[in-house]
Amino acid sequence: MFSTTLKKRAKADSILNKSIIILVILAFGSFLILFFYAPLSKIFQFAFSDGNQFTFSFIIETITDPLNISFLLFTFAQALLSMLICLILGIPAGYFFAKYDFRGKKLLLSLMTIPFVLPAIVVLLGFIVTYGESGWVNSIWTGLTGIDSPIIEIFGTFEGILIAHVFYNLSVIIRMSIPAWKSVDTEQINVAKSLGASNWLILRKIIFPQIVNYLVSAALLVFVYTFNSFAIVLYLGEIKFQTLEVRIYKLMKASLDFNGGATLALIQLILNTAIIILYLFFESRTRQMAEGKESIFKSEKISLSKKNWKKNINISFFILFILALMIFTFSPIVAIVLESFQPYADGISPFWGYQQLFSNEYMPLLGNSPLRLLLNTLLFASLTTILTLILSVLLVFVLRNRYQSLKKYKISFSENFVSYIIILPMATSSITLAIGMFLLFNNSIIYLEFVWVFIVLTHVLISIPFASRSILSAYNRIDIEMLNVASTLGASRFRIFAKIELPYIYRGIIVGGIFAFAISLGEFAATNFLVRGEYGTLSIGISKLIKTQTLQLPATMASILVIITIICFLVIQKFGDIELKV
Amino acid sequence: MAKLSMKKISMKYEKKLILEDLDLEIKHGELLVLLGESGCGKTTLLKIVAGIIQPEQGTIYVNDTEISNLSPQVRQIGYVPQAQVLFPHMKVKQNITFGLEARKLTKETIEEKINWIADLVEISDLLDRYPRELSGGQKQRVALARAMAIEPHLLLLDEPLSSIDATGREALALTIRRIQKETSTTTLYVTHNGDEARLISDRVAVIYDGKIQQVGKVLDVEQHPKNYLIAKILGSPNIWPILYTKKKEKTKLFTSICDIPLQGEISSKITGVKIPPSIISISKDRIEDPNLVVLKCYVKTVIEKSENEYRLILDLKDNPSEYIKVDCSRSEYEKNLNENNEINIYFSPLEVILL
Structure with missing residues (x-):
């Protein structure tokens, strides 16, 4: 009485499903083992062995070294302060974007997020052009007041690093606090008011408990990013200020102290893992709170009222505040583009930088022509995107394998296994990834001849958490019951994927892919550590020119990166939302 | 036409047993309503039959073929979950053809079936x-x-009326009944609402504590519920649990509204009482008959069932947190209501149904 075709197909399905899981575990597992866990174990080896035997001496040396301690304290202090400033500025801005609706809001939000995915080296250049000694702000200051000493100093100062970090991460808080504010139903506030509660009581008892998890997880994310900051501190911090990331890099590259570098990398990894676990905890609490909540929040139009002058002042203040943030966000980006047309000397064409792209004049310094650097950049980014997407889609398939997890209502072993083995790569800094690769493979032929393979693999490791996050969040919107119904209707595994799952996740795949592309496009720390010979990227090229007197050429190269990043963002905006979370 | 049998189905969820050695049989072409409170495992059972969840143990047969190990694709069971879950990116027509296309039918056949x-x-x-x-x-x-388009052996409906507004419920329930009869599709219909069972079921099965507690025609179960809980799940009016029993010279049952004296001994355990609204009489005068149970009440609400039939909902004077339903005629009501909105009610304990 049961169709044999259906029976046969069900059997094939079950085999297909099992093979996918085995394939993922094999592909993903071996990828991680080969390019993450094995390199990591190499770091362990350097931290705990003097070449012959096991020793704690490197660990003890590292943690008692006063220089290391002071850099560790600095790393914490700057991350904490950057985080606090981002919170102070970002939470009200998030409130504004949650509460008010206006034309171009989505575009504005997307544009304000650009700094976050802008290559670090581009941000740095933007800062130098805008706030540097002979930058725009200081020139205007001198022009207006006649005072020669600059108003802002970014090199070798604590505030320079803070401003850059706030610029970089502010959008994380803004974007993540919007859903926080939106999760508070306005009716609750109305009810509380009708019960006679004061604004302060409402904030404390009604609003705060509902938004605190969102804000803590956003804050932890900013903390992680700034804790692992590299390019900005490497250049702005000069010798005075170093994050652990910079310190490790200098130990490895400048002092060739591999044992010291590996030990410090290990300590950094432990700290990072602790923060990431804390973050995942708050993130899952946020998700639990959001579950089952219907979005009833309604934004209102910005309008001035004739009677309520208090409200008018409020709104005007908010608009001014947002305008100030916009100027802060966009000026370094605009400055770069303008600088690329600013002749570095008399008689030079405004298009000199763009003409230089096709010349070999700077080849001795850059290792390759600017055009080849651009091509390298695009090629690495494309390869990274393809590899990241393949691995991420497979990963999501195991993490959300209905066939495995729904049976008996238990989380399957494969799902558990996979979700644990990816925590560590998430917590590993770019420099650590690069060091691991370097220590394990630096004598291999592939490393010596085709270092780009390792550059791409590192970019893939950095991108996977972001990409799989985008795909997962799209996948989570699928109602499992829908897939259940589809299978009771006789649809095969493949058909369910093609007809139901794919239409839901393809936007997530596109967004994740672009994210991977953008990350690879501007990745600096790991690339800079690994790069050899002609395999440089635009970011590396810019970093080599950043301390020269002619900012026109690096600004040109940075402008190209800015334009590609903006295009990526416009595409993302068309296809879905940006996931800043890891 | 198909017959469904479930044997010794058990299912745990986070170490808690939600279904325990459950047996149930649905006859050819029958519509059986599975009635139980929320969280009692009804939906789980439905998913087990559909093949979406694998039970810890137990077997399921369609006619005499065991289907327990078949995947949901093969079972050919129509499953309508509580929230309907249509495929949102497909038009209605594509939603319906989805199952047909999986069966490699010709275009003409598919078109015919859709129509x-x-x-x-x-x-x-x-x-x-x-x-x-x-x-x-x-x-x-x-x-x-x-x-229904895949012409299922069996149709599973999970609370199909729960998301429908009150006015459309009856019409939809009757549509479901009509289609089920016309196609003679054996149907398992899950709900927590006794009225739905009264409206369309051939038989009703009451579930709690992971087991089917009573199966039968609604009227039979309603008139002779095995215990208080079953009557409560069915939504019968005027039922109360027994707080305790006193056995001196005469057995007496204590409930939260009154004490009920019994004649003779009781053999089985009594869990509750049902005082049908029809056995209760009303009076504005004091009743002094030791053989009757008398209660003083206030009128809370009057529902006009028809021009001459009233259902009164009365608060108890001694215990205002309890209310009791009484059926009477309009003239009786008007005759017996005093100016304080007070009314006396009485009934013979012999007519009380013991649960």
Whole structure:
């Protein structure tokens, strides 16, 4: 009485499903083992062995070294302060974007997020052009007041690093606090008011408990990013200020102290893992709170009222505040583009930088022509995107394998296994990834001849958490019951994927892919550590020119990166939302 | 036409047993309503039959073929989950053809079947719409059509009326009943609402504590519920649990509204009492008869069942947190209500149904 075709197909399905899981575990597992866990174990080896035997001496040396301690304290202090400033500025801005609706809001939000995915080296250049000694702000200051000493100093100062970090991460808080504010139903506030509660009581008892998890997880994310900051501190911090990331890099590259570098990398990894676990905890609490909540929040139009002058002042203040943030966000980006047309000397064409792209004049310094650097950049980014997407889609398939997890209502072993083995790569800094690769493979032929393979693999490791996050969040919107119904209707595994799952996740795949592309496009720390010979990227090229007197050429190269990043963002905006979370 | 049997089904969820050695049989072409409170495992059982969840133990047969190990694709069971879950990116027509296309039918056959099912479920004018353009009732019809299009051996409906507004419920329930009868589809219908069972079931099965506690025609179960809990789940009026029993010279049952003296000994355990609204009489005068149970009440609400039939909902004077329902005629009511809105009610304990 049961169709044999259906029976046969069900059997094939079950085999297909099992093979996918085995394939993922094999592909993903071996990828991680080969390019993450094995390199990591190499770091362990350097931290705990003097070449012959096991020793704690490197660990003890590292943690008692006063220089290391002071850099560790600095790393914490700057991350904490950057985080606090981002919170102070970002939470009200998030409130504004949650509460008010206006034309171009989505575009504005997307544009304000650009700094976050802008290559670090581009941000740095933007800062130098805008706030540097002979930058725009200081020139205007001198022009207006006649005072020669600059108003802002970014090199070798604590505030320079803070401003850059706030610029970089502010959008994380803004974007993540919007859903926080939106999760508070306005009716609750109305009810509380009708019960006679004061604004302060409402904030404390009604609003705060509902938004605190969102804000803590956003804050932890900013903390992680700034804790692992590299390019900005490497250049702005000069010798005075170093994050652990910079310190490790200098130990490895400048002092060739591999044992010291590996030990410090290990300590950094432990700290990072602790923060990431804390973050995942708050993130899952946020998700639990959001579950089952219907979005009833309604934004209102910005309008001035004739009677309520208090409200008018409020709104005007908010608009001014947002305008100030916009100027802060966009000026370094605009400055770069303008600088690329600013002749570095008399008689030079405004298009000199763009003409230089096709010349070999700077080849001795850059290792390759600017055009080849651009091509390298695009090629690495494309390869990274393809590899990241393949691995991420497979990963999501195991993490959300209905066939495995729904049976008996238990989380399957494969799902558990996979979700644990990816925590560590998430917590590993770019420099650590690069060091691991370097220590394990630096004598291999592939490393010596085709270092780009390792550059791409590192970019893939950095991108996977972001990409799989985008795909997962799209996948989570699928109602499992829908897939259940589809299978009771006789649809095969493949058909369910093609007809139901794919239409839901393809936007997530596109967004994740672009994210991977953008990350690879501007990745600096790991690339800079690994790069050899002609395999440089635009970011590396810019970093080599950043301390020269002619900012026109690096600004040109940075402008190209800015334009590609903006295009990526416009595409993302068309296809879905940006996931800043890891 | 098919017969469904479940034998010794057990299911744990987070170490808690939600179904325990459950047995149930549904006859050819029968509509059986599975009635139980929320969280009692009804939906789980439905999913087990559909093959979406694997039970810890137990077997399921369709006719005499065991299906326990078949995947949901093969079982050919129509499943309509509580929230309907239409495929939102497909039009109604594509939603319905989804299951047919999995069966490699010719285009003409598919077209024929769509026309047949759309007529049957009365959704011919909705075929070109997207789910978001449908009302709750329409969505439920489409979900029903989608499940019925594959001509299932068995139809599973999970609270099909729960998301429908009150006015459309009866009509939809009757549509479901009509389609089920016309196609003689054996159907398992899950709900927590006793009225739905009264409206359309052939038989009703009451579930709690992971087991089927009583199966039968609604009227039979309603008149002779095995215990207080079953009567409560069915939503019978005027039932109370027994707080304790006193056995001196005469056995006396204590409930939260009154004490009920019994004649003679009781053999089985009594869990509750049912005082049918029809056995209760009203009076404005004091009643002094030791053989009757008398209670003083206030009138809370009067529901006009017909021109001459009233149902009174009365608060107890001694215990205002309890209320009791009484059926009477209009003239009786008007005659017996005093100026303080007070009324006396009485009934013979012999007529009280012991649960």
